[in-house]
Amino acid sequence: MEKPNRNWASKREKKAQRLEKISNLLNGKYVETEKIVEVMEKLIAPGDKVVLEGDNQKQASFLSESLEKVDAEKVNDLHLIMSSISRPEHLNIFEKGIASKIDFSYAGAQSLRVAQMIEDGTMKLGDIHTYLELYGRLFIDLIPNVVLVAADKADKDGNLYTGFNTEETPTIIEAAAFKDGIVIVQVNEVVDSLPRVDIPGDWVDVVVKADKPYQLEALFTRDPQNITELQILMAMMAIKGIYAEHGVQSLNHGIGFNTAAIELLLPTYGESLGLKGKIAKNWVLNPHPTMIPAIESGWVESIHSFGGEVGMEKYIAARPDVFFVGKDGTMRSNRTLSQAAGQYAIDMFIGSTLQLDYEGNSSTVTKGRLSGFGGAPNMGHNPGGRRHSTPAWQSLRDNDDPLGKGQKLVVQMVETYGSNKKPVFVEELDALAVQKQAGLANAPVMIYSEDTTHIVTEEGIAYLYKAKTKEERQAAIAAIGGVTPLGMTSTKESLDSLRAAGIVKLPEDLGIKRSEAKRSLLAAQTIDDLIEWSDGLYEPPMKFRTWS
């Protein structure tokens, strides 16, 4: 055997050398707020893999603003890894040459600029990921050199309290702390004693008090005032034709008004169908304010959350039987565990999309916008590694196959014409054009046709899992396609035969009258109603208030 002489602790030594450079700036683990740029210039080296916490809700905003201020002569060519590209400086960092490559999950508001910067070469794209996939890579081939994260409070030893918004912070820190990466944490507050420890101080290298609290957005709040009667009709169909039909007990709701309508119909329409205690009991979900009436009415056994939601703090604290709440009285979220649960342990994912092609493939990536998908592809696919059975899952089993198994319900709920007045059904997803524009290896499809079991439109429900052929699948989508070009291809004959086979159901097949779909059915019609349901515990952010 021939063994080369090798230093097996080179990463540890490099880390020690870098920390040595800031020893004069360190007081225990603390650096002063105004020294953070200098600290970053000394701790981050050109070419480093850096995780910058841009969570779905929580943003390490002080650290990202500070990173934009470093001298690009000293710190450059960074490979950034981010769940969510949300803030302008996340991209300014690239324009200044501080970073050059990105791996991410979701871009949201920055999606247009991301696509442009990739096209013009300012930003080199690693790839787009689901959250869980990106976290996985932090332990395999994207092991970070430095992580920049946010917490609520720290004590003198660097123990961290993340409050409601634990989100992905422990996972990011774990990847660095145990592989000789450097962990830098911004905190809102430094205290003598924490309400609880969410992350041990042992895992943390540098703590800095931020100039202002980290940015936190109310992303999952939908004002009931904006729910339309078309959405209520679709929600009624979903409850009766899918939730009740399959006995869905555990689920995730995507973001949006369609699912908010369902949440607000459970205590009214759902109650009238005698479904309470039979469906929609165990949830993996951000704390949607529109869930309050269903919770108060006793529909909900449990909710595990990816993150928090601004304004829901006190309400959650008062409902520990439902939410995951610590001894300190505050919720603990965990994006990694919630995504694992949402992938493997629930009966159904239901969400919306911007485009569906004629086979049922969907994407929220539209012309020129590289938005990514966050958690949808993870929860919105049939997990091949699942082995346990539930009634809903089992109801989709192909019983002709002795080795058959159940299937996760993956439901897309869309109006045939989107808010942009364009048909939601398109012959070709814009994702294909964006693939070329951004030079992606594969088209950025959010949910694939093969995983999509149901589509709900204002016209009816297509039970795609029952379709035996590709043609039948397309015919079923056309049958609920309304007056879109795809919908116009559907004939009465095709519709009749699909209805007879139970592949398509119209409202009348479900015993639902369109005229019943009234806003008065909503358990709460305004944000004020939600506050009232919550006994005043829900405190919506200013922008959702009708008073000031």
Next chain:
Amino acid sequence: MEKPNRNWASKREKKAQRLEKISNLLNGKYVETEKIVEVMEKLIAPGDKVVLEGDNQKQASFLSESLEKVDAEKVNDLHLIMSSISRPEHLNIFEKGIASKIDFSYAGAQSLRVAQMIEDGTMKLGDIHTYLELYGRLFIDLIPNVVLVAADKADKDGNLYTGFNTEETPTIIEAAAFKDGIVIVQVNEVVDSLPRVDIPGDWVDVVVKADKPYQLEALFTRDPQNITELQILMAMMAIKGIYAEHGVQSLNHGIGFNTAAIELLLPTYGESLGLKGKIAKNWVLNPHPTMIPAIESGWVESIHSFGGEVGMEKYIAARPDVFFVGKDGTMRSNRTLSQAAGQYAIDMFIGSTLQLDYEGNSSTVTKGRLSGFGGAPNMGHNPGGRRHSTPAWQSLRDNDDPLGKGQKLVVQMVETYGSNKKPVFVEELDALAVQKQAGLANAPVMIYSEDTTHIVTEEGIAYLYKAKTKEERQAAIAAIGGVTPLGMTSTKESLDSLRAAGIVKLPEDLGIKRSEAKRSLLAAQTIDDLIEWSDGLYEPPMKFRTWS
């Protein structure tokens, strides 16, 4: 709106009431070793959902032995949730009526007894799971009332040090700690100051010093002495025909001699092919001792581990550039994160099985043995939620489909006749009979045909992902089926056409001479050789030593 009057903190109150019952037995968070049975009788109520930590390696053996001793009049009808049913008392608990229902992942040595107890009704089966799936359910519909776990050390505040074997402990504790479940921890040692904190004391209710250290088995150690030349031949084919062919960079190896042979051929045969630095760089893997020569030869960039492996402690501590090691110098494993990474972030899973049917479905569940599968179905399937691309993954893309994407390599490596002298290829998996015997909703298949991309036998490699039809798939398996009944159905004509299409490759197609497959090719031929490669840092357990 009508709101029922409800106590929203009933779980919290119940927990407080139970803890109150042992207040006279508590010294801080500590109870005396000899009082644990009494404590359990007071903290665990009939019908509770109880997670008993039976990890892959680490066993909460003191707590499981103690649970067997509780009075079944007081504690009964428990619903046990366990990763791994490993110890006799795990089943005695059912015979005594203390527990009645089980949800689990893996049974191993107890698989025969498990099947019998389910058949005779002593044990009611919830379901079989992959690890990650079971963890997910802890946050959805299997939220525990009590968890019984093991750690190495605790300090007076109940902060926990798990050392090498963090495994699933933090995930189990998190599910209980934040949903008013009770967390009981056995520790080997109580100390003033921990080497590091793996789990914050805030999350822990009761700590007890065990009568002896928790059970820990060396499960992933394979003595190179027992590797055969047939296994070496298969390993050579795998390296050249799969690892090199697809450029596999990130991977998991299942347990067994087949993959141990690959590990020991990388620094010799792999080196001679010029593959170092090109393949097999980033691993998710338990710390297999047979990896030592590849690590020492500079093949391995990183290994993230599910758990530890007895004897590898000092070696790992001295190789922090490769393993995930804390500031204290000890590895941190994490079964949940490693499984997430193994599912989403690696190019390939390669493992063995006991049976394959003619379509390529496989199972380790055989006649009368309900063994479960652990992590194999999770890592051994094509994850539908994956969106990022790597060269190996992309090499399996169907380029005719504009919405096509890559695929994970899932490789089964089997000798045509198993160690039981029976053909590995069977017309019908025993899993179907066991399904009936145990009343399972679905047949306990480990890896499905649709996910299996390659099969390697001593005859050659079947590139199943290239087969266009079910018939072609079966023909490809038959072509490498040797003299098994399936193999005998293969004709020369079929073999020739499969070879021409690149669907089957024989050793000669890969430029491998059978006569080259010699034990002298192994980088280590004995455990002693492994110790030598490790500079004496590897300390195998007694049973693997040739001296005493």
